[in-house]
Amino acid sequence: MIHSFLMAGQSNMAGRGFLNDVPPIYNEHIKMLRNGKWQTMVEPINYDRPTSGIGLSASFAAAWCLKNKSEDIGLIPCADGGSSLDDWSIDGILFEHAISQAKLAQKTSNLEGILWHQGENDATPDAANRYEEKFSLIVQAFRRELKAPNLPVVIGGLGDFLTEGIYGAHFSAYPIVNKKLKDCTQSIPNCYFVTASGLTSNPDFLHFNAASQRIFGVRYFEAFANHKHVLEPLKEEEKILEMIDQRHLSETEKKELLNLKFMSGDLSLEDYKTELSKL
């Protein structure tokens, strides 16, 4: 049975890291939900916008695989760029969509957690101060609707770069959001906080860059696996990413990747046949 995780929140959960900035993660044990069915994961996983790219869930899943050899993990992409907590209210479309996707996934997987990153759109003083109250209701509703009363929820902090860029004026209250996110993990059972400390952004100063998303995913996994808050960068995060990057592809994965290249027009039929015969 696939171990599945729901991805929810806004653009930094969907992922906006540039695709070519980090080594790809391709692992037949990592799946993503497409049309209610599982496919081998290829980024972008959460295709909410044309700018979708590297997110934290891929390295979360790869770190999970280091600890769970030969088992399968599945990612359920439901994050939506620019969404506020009010957009995630339990009578809204995003919540309903996420529940419908998670329920489809539950037919063929065991739902084991929610990966949440959201808050940029609530980084005004008024909205930030109501974060805990609103988010608690959302978590309760997820757990109730999905019949998973103790479902772990991992939530990450906002980046310290937000106020530096051309859109910086919108994010004056981001430290309040970060405080409220931490408060949530005190008041909501089985909810863990992950720091974004030290992570950097794309030139837009809005979105974690690809390398930072990879690190963030490793931190999210540490929080999930050990039921603890990650309040400082992990000493071993770079080493874990090296292990992920150095994993050898299986024969099946090599064949699938060749097929993807051929089907995408990046490899001629002749070259495809030649490369395939070498495996």
Add this chain to the structure above:
Amino acid sequence: MIHSFLMAGQSNMAGRGFLNDVPPIYNEHIKMLRNGKWQTMVEPINYDRPTSGIGLSASFAAAWCLKNKSEDIGLIPCADGGSSLDDWSIDGILFEHAISQAKLAQKTSNLEGILWHQGENDATPDAANRYEEKFSLIVQAFRRELKAPNLPVVIGGLGDFLTEGIYGAHFSAYPIVNKKLKDCTQSIPNCYFVTASGLTSNPDFLHFNAASQRIFGVRYFEAFANHKHVLEPLKEEEKILEMIDQRHLSETEKKELLNLKFMSGDLSLEDYKTELSKL
């Protein structure tokens, strides 16, 4: 109110044309469903696989816009690569997923048709001969579940290239599927057939290439708009595609496209500002 269309079937409805082979279609009046909400359409629309690319629905929508100035069309992507008619059975995941997506879309749009392309996976004599029987049940169930008893359904033929490629042996019975698809349009009310005559493929001899998908979409629109079967290539199809390609971008669209380029890392902050100031 957005006029919406459900995309269902297998890979040639999802679209596998290479993205850079045809001019992009970008039109603020063409939307696609993402997380239950409408976004301006950018291909790939139906991201079922990493190889997803140009499909027929984009030019269908662009042709629709030529006739429905200043109104909005929305595409609901639910096609799934490699799926058989049995995979679309009404107790299966693909059907349930499509219904859930269409119902979310119906909250904010008026569902006006189903665009269907499927059959490659049923191109064995035994499966092909049961096409009409199985497909009729699926159409009835879509109309019943979506409370749209007369919902138009446009279905397209399989490409004549299928038997020519390295996978050709699988498709011996494709002419039977094409005959059965035509038969469906005789027995199912408000169901229209569109020929794939003259259309060509990617080097895989499985998937319509990008240019052919653009033509196919124009033919689908002709069938939908005029409630008729399109049994031969249209005399004006190239001219309609020229009109689509020559459409001038609005100021909003130009700004949005610049923003997408900046957010994707294809434009530096300085160049983004410079280009933006020229609009």
